[in-house]
Amino acid sequence: MATSSGNSSVCTKFKSFGSEEDLQILMDQRKRKRKQSNRESAKRSRMRKQKHLDDLIEQVEKLRKENSEILTRVSIITQHYDRVEAENCILRVQMGELSQRLQSLNDILELINTTNGIYEMDNCYVTGATDYNFMNPMNMMYLNQPIMASADMFQW
Template identity: 55%
Template sequence: MASSSGTSSGSSSLLQNSGSEENLQALMDQRKRKRMISNRESARRSRMRKQKHLDDLAAQVAQLRNENHHILSSVNITTQKYLAVEAENSVLRAQVGELSHRLESLNEIIDFLNTTNGVFGPAGPTTTSSFELDNGFFNINNSLNMAYMNHPIMASADILQY
């Protein structure tokens, strides 16, 4: 009988060992599932952070493109205004040159008349109230009346091609 009681106690210890192994295996499976769930959750959060970062970068790209478009438009408008001012400046420079040349010519005429006949200053004993010369060129009643000197010489932007 001793052997039967020994066998029965041996089989119960085997049952206890297998029960503790099953509990250990169940505990390990439970930890494994927890770790797997935790890893999945961590991966999901990582994907969400990555997606948010990509969305933020896409929004920043859109904003920078919009700013770039506005800057390019502003540069184009400024360039057009600059070219218009430059063209107007060229016309004005040409007009200044023409007017300076006309003034120089008129001053030469006045100097010539002053030195030869004394028309615009005291030159001799004769005084006339109508600036008449012997040949009648500067007669106020003369039909020419220096009309050619009263016409402006104008330069236009069409003449000045770049």
């Protein structure tokens, strides 16, 4: 009975609109309205997707440009680093050579200062063992001080 009353209310509703043709026209209008609304919604959705795609393309271009700038800076910094490293290598070699020279000079001074005899000759002092005859032009005994040098004294 509930089923028949439900159907009867639908039938009454349909009857209130008029004939079946009127009902069909009404349903067609609703269908067209729904289709139009769906088309507009789909169009808005496509527009949103297109805008999102355009934004992503713009972001990709911006990131590519930024990446290129970073790569350029890295290349410049790498070249600078290589130049500094080469210069450091040259300076290390020069420092080694100068250290060896300084050590040789200090060895000579130590040898001169540790010799046993001091011989007098024409009011000049000569220091050294019998194998070494080294004249002191200042008429003084050599002081026991190492020779100090800085790298900027030896500019090539």
